[in-house]
Amino acid sequence: MAKMYYEADCDLSKLDGKTIAIIGYGSQGHAHAQNLRDSGCKVIIGLRKGGKSWPKAVEDGFEVMTVAEAAQKGDIIMILINDERQADVYKNEIAPYLTEGKAIAFAHGFNIRYKQIVPPANVDVFMAAPKGPGHTVRSLYTVGKGVPCLVAVEQDATGKCYDIALAYIAGIGGARAGIMETTMHDETETDLFGEQAVLCGGLVELMRCGFETLVEAGYEPENAYFECIHEVKLIVDLINKGGIAAMNYSISDTAEFGEYVSGGRVIPYEETKANMKKVLQDIQDGTFAGRWIAENKNGRCFFNSKRDMLAKHQMEIVGEQLRNQMLWKDDKNLDTASF
Secondary structure, eight states: OOOEEOGGGOOGGGGTTOEEEEEOOSHHHHHHHHHHHHTTOEEEEEEOTTOTHHHHHHHTTOEEEEHHHHHHHOSEEEEOSOHHHHHHHIIIIIGGGOOTTOEEEESSOHHHHTTSOOOOTTSEEEEEEESSOHHHHHHHHHTTOOOOEEEEEEEOSSSOHHHHHHHHHHHTTGGGTOEEEOOHHHHHHHHHHIIIIIITHHHHHHHHHHHHHHHHTTOOHHHHHIIIIIHHHHHHHHHHHHHHHHHHHHSOHHHHHHHHHHHHHHSOHHHHHHHHHHHHHHHHTTHHHHHHHHHHHTTOHHHHHHHHHHHTSHHHHHHHHHHTTSTTTTOOOGGGOOO
16 A cells, blocks of 8 residues: 655655755646745746746746756755756756755656656655646645645655655645655656556547547537537546546436446457557656657657647637637636636
């Protein structure tokens, strides 16, 4: 059974007198920074000079500086930029200032797991990984709740790394929900697998196939969108609250019967598991990581073409049109998304 920590196990005072340098101000960056500040921590922001996030961070009241300056001033350096950019930024702007006793932290273990970043032995290395998007990390914090988090200590040079890591997660609100202990190795592999096989890759393909099947059968695209895409959140919220049993309790018996007789026809069990095992193998042996690193070094041609194709798909166009007709159409702030 995985070990769990809660607010009673975390001591925010372990961050007293420490400067936390948040590198990046995107979805996770803005949430970590704002939550930590609201928890009484000293936070600075390190960004690329002239980047689009710089004025936003300034507008939000933070002291903003270059990554190198933030790394020099920070006692805890949390890297929250995209995985594919981290290694170069670390090498050029963080490593020179990563002096003995400091801590370097991540919200995902990719660059540690695949050795794109190898910190020196005299610094702490930990992971504070919310199991949800940054905008949810922020929105739940503002109403006194939190997103469950994973904690991992890769390197405890000071003997105090666990205390610092737990305090950090408490500062972003994670201890309100629960903190599960893991390793950066396991977090990386399970996270990549979940994204590819179920949450992003699998789900998008399932929604796309459902949408296209209804439209090709002559049904209105708007109906297809509502049935196969919009309602996904409503169902997932039930599962999030009480598991699949809560979903089945809340839906009709007709829907539950359809679940049993048709789910396996759409996603054949043995074939799907065999394919999932191949996906996991690519993650475990580094094939996926190597492909993603090469993709970024070679201009992202495949990535950009797939992104462009998805943006032009009818389900995305119809979805945008429908959302623009809804009462929430003027609310573009993801931090206020319903939860």
